[in-house]
Amino acid sequence: MPVRDIKSITIEVIDHDRQRYDTVGDYFFDEAGHLFILVSKMPDNRHELLVIVHELIEVMLTENAEISESIISSFDKDFEVKRADGNTDEPGDDSRAPYKKQHCLATGIERIMAFTLGVDWKEYERACNEL
Numbered sequence: 001m002p003v004r005d006i007k008s009i010t011i012e013v014i015d016h017d018r019q020r021y022d023t024v025g026d027y028f029f030d031e032a033g034h035l036f037i038l039v040s041k042m043p044d045n046r047h048e049l050l051v052i053v054h055e056l057i058e059v060m061l062t063e064n065a066e067i068s069e070s071i072i073s074s075f076d077k078d079f080e081v082k083r084a085d086g087n088t089d090e091p092g093d094d095s096r097a098p099y100k101k102q103h104c105l106a107t108g109i110e111r112i113m114a115f116t117l118g119v120d121w122k123e124y125e126r127a128c129n130e131l
Contacts, residue, residue, distance in 0.1 A: 006035050027059045065102060088125070
């Protein structure tokens with residue numbers, strides 16, 4: 001099945017404490033089919049761009065695979081509640097994630113973008129985890 005008919009895409013960089021849960025990137029649709037991508041403000045705007053690219057690719061792939069945003073958000077929120085101290089893994093990397101394949105592909109493209117932009121991946125991960 002093709003990706004739903006998206007009416008518009010709004011990308012907003014926000015203060016981290018405005019996220020729906022502890023994440024640097026989030027997306028959701030409203031009832032009219034408008035896609036919203038929220039990215040936490042970071043000191044390096046290239047980092048924000050990487051999160052935007054990841055979220056946009058992931059949502060398109062999960063929509064194509066008919067994996068709803070509500071299932072993904074529910075998994076992510078549950079993962080965060082149960083997160084062990086010191087664990088900095090992405091919820092989508094977990095073997096139980098219903099969107100693991102789509103998340104991993106988005107991460108691969110994100111890594112290519114990081115390399116192209118001259119962003120050190122370890123530094124980027126550290127910046128994401130420090131918010």
